[in-house]
Each structure stands twice: as structure tokens, then as C-alpha cells.
Amino acid sequence: MIELKHVTKIYNPGKEDLCVLEDVSLTIARGKFTVLLGPSGSGKSTLLNLIAMLDVPTSGQIWVDGKNITALKSESARSKLRLTKMGFVFQFDGLLPEFSLLENVEMPARMLGKSSPKKAQSLLERFGLGHMVHKLPADLSGGEKQRASIARALRNNPVLLLADEPTGNLDAQRKIQVFEDFARMSRSEKLTILMVTHDVHAADFADEVFTLQNKQLIKTK
Ligand SMILES: Nc1ncnc2c1ncn2[C@@H]1O[C@H](COP(=O)(O)OP(=O)(O)OP(=O)(O)O)[C@@H](O)[C@H]1O
Numbered sequence: 649m650i651e652l653k654h655v656t657k658i659y660n661p662g663k664e665d666l667c668v669l670e671d672v673s674l675t676i677a678r679g680k681f682t683v684l685l686g687p688s689g690s691g692k693s694t695l696l697n698l699i700a701m702l703d704v705p706t707s708g709q710i711w712v713d714g715k716n717i718t719a720l721k722s723e724s725a726r727s728k729l730r731l732t733k734m735g736f737v738f739q740f741d742g743l744l745p746e747f748s749l750l751e752n753v754e755m756p757a758r759m760l761g762k763s764s765p766k767k768a769q770s771l772l773e774r775f776g777l778g779h780m781v782h783k784l785p786a787d788l789s790g791g792e793k794q795r796a797s798i799a800r801a802l803r804n805n806p807v808l809l810l811a812d813e814p815t816g817n818l819d820a821q822r823k824i825q826v827f828e829d830f831a832r833m834s835r836s837e838k839l840t841i842l843m844v845t846h847d848v849h850a851a852d853f854a855d856e857v858f859t860l861q862n863k864q865l866i867k868t869k
């Protein structure tokens with residue numbers, strides 16, 4: 649489902665030359681729940697952004713669902729692939745401030761011209777937010793925003809879910825719920841999940857765990 653082949657990422661090449669990933673190769677099979685650990689600044693978000701096509705590697709190739717995404721040249725091809733195959737939970741929730749929770753969760757479907765607010769409503773209910781669907785993100789707690797952004801990421805039934813510290817603002821019980829939910833979805837819906845976290849307990853729920861350190865990925869489970 650995801651394959652990185654000799655991926656190197658250098659920020660500001662030729663100027664400051666900050667090498668974050670060096671010759672990283674990785675294969676993640678369909679339906680696996682994979683956790684990515686690593687110290688702050690080690691390049692976890694960078695790795696997710698490359699897979700999400702929000703940035704490009706300095707060298708190497710990335711394949712997603714059988715497609716060489718590093719070879720996609722047009723933004724419209726990238727955005728179509730993103731909207732139809734991928735869901736994202738960003739490190740900072742990324743909800744649109746001027747839209748209600750319901751509108752936020754519905755947005756990915758609207759962008760595909762397939763709107764059905766009922767689906768957004770039921771996703772929000774599933775994450776315990778059914779009673780606040782008309783609220784604006786600013787009127788929610790950090791944990792509520794995080795749960796809403798997980799609901800939004802799932803709206804278009806992606807085959808790949810990329811989640812960057814999706815549980816950082818959640819209490820212990822909600823955190824476990826999300827980890828259990830991710831483990832279950834990966835098994836029953838064959839959803840491939842790559843989740844960045846600082847929470848070592850997540851490893852108990854994951855099929856595989858990688859740690860990013862000194863520009864390299866090490867398999868730790
Ligand atoms: N756009 C950018 N331009 C230049 N340097 C960047 C850019 N984005 C990130 N970096 C640098 O790359 C390194 C890795 O950043 P990244 O955000 O991937 O780390 P991280 O592992 O996600 O950290 P955290 O756990 O704190 O979120 C950091 O040193 C950061 O300062």
C-alpha cells in the first residue's frame with residue numbers, strides 16, 4: 649500500500665542543508681495499522697507530508713496504492729488521489745474556522761460533488777460529537793477538534809489514513825478508544841493507517857511500529 653524507496657529529504661538544499669531523512673526505505677501492507685514514533689524534530693511530520701504529497705522528496709520514490717506518486721506532476725492529479733484515497737488528521741487539527749463541525753466533516757465529500765450531510769452527522773456521532781454538529785471549531789475543546797478532524801478524515805472512505813498525533817489532546821480513555829478504533833478499522837475495513845504519536849502505549853494496538861531517529865527508520869515491532 650505504501651512503499652518508500654531510498655527517500656531522502658533535505659530542507660533548504662544548497663543553503664542550510666538540513667537533512668531530515670536519509671535513504672529511507674519502507675513497505676506498509678494494505679490493512680496494517682502502523683505507528684511511527686520518534687523524538688520531536690526527527691522528521692515524522694515530514695515523512696507523513698511526503699506520503700500526503702504536500703511536499704516532495706529530494707530524491708527517491710514513494711508509491712501509494714500501486715502508483716508512483718513522486719511522478720505525478722499535476723496538482724489536479726495529486727488532489728484527486730488525495731480526495732479519493734487518503735484521509736488526513738493533521739498535527740494541528742486543520743479544521744476550517746468559519747465552518748461548523750458538520751460542514752467541516754462534509755467538506756471532502758462536497759469537493760467530490762457527493763454531499764450527504766447524514767453521513768457527516770453519523771460520523772460525528774460515532775466520535776461523540778453528535779450534540780455539537782452546528783458549533784464552530786473555535787467553540788470546542790482541543791480534544792473535540794481532534795475527534796472532529798478524525799471524522800473528517802474518514803468521510804470519503806479512504807484506503808489510507810495518515811494521522812499526525814491525532815490523540816495529543818485527548819484524555820486517556822478517549823485515546824485508547826481511538827487506538828482501538830484504528831486497530832478495528834484496519835482489520836475489518838482493510839484501511840491502512842499510519843499514525844504518528846508520542847504515546848508509547850499506541851504500540852500495543854499497532855501491527856507494526858517504526859521509530860524515526862538520526863534520519864533513519866528502525867522497525868521496533
Ligand atoms: N518547511 C520546512 N523548512 C525547513 N525545515 C523544516 C521544515 N519543516 C520541518 N523542518 C525541520 O525538519 C525537522 C523535522 O521536522 P518535523 O516537523 O518533520 O519533525 P517531527 O518529528 O514531526 O517533530 P514533532 O514531534 O515536534 O512534531 C525539524 O528540525 C524542523 O525544524
Ligand SMILES: [Mg+2]
Binds near residue numbers: 692693694739812
Ligand atoms: Mg510533527
